[in-house]
Amino acid sequence: MEREPKVDPQQVELERPQRENEEMQEQLRRAETIIEIQKKW
Numbered sequence: 001m002e003r004e005p006k007v008d009p010q011q012v013e014l015e016r017p018q019r020e021n022e023e024m025q026e027q028l029r030r031a032e033t034i035i036e037i038q039k040k041w
């Protein structure tokens with residue numbers, strides 16, 4: 001039986017802000033695209 005690899009709590013804490021940052025950057029890109037489209041109208 002294989003044991004699951006141990007999850008380092010510190011690593012998890014470091015990865016969470018990175019994921020949130022990536023999500024927020026994606027939202028920002030979408031918002032900027034919408035603003036650019038609205039400017040053209």
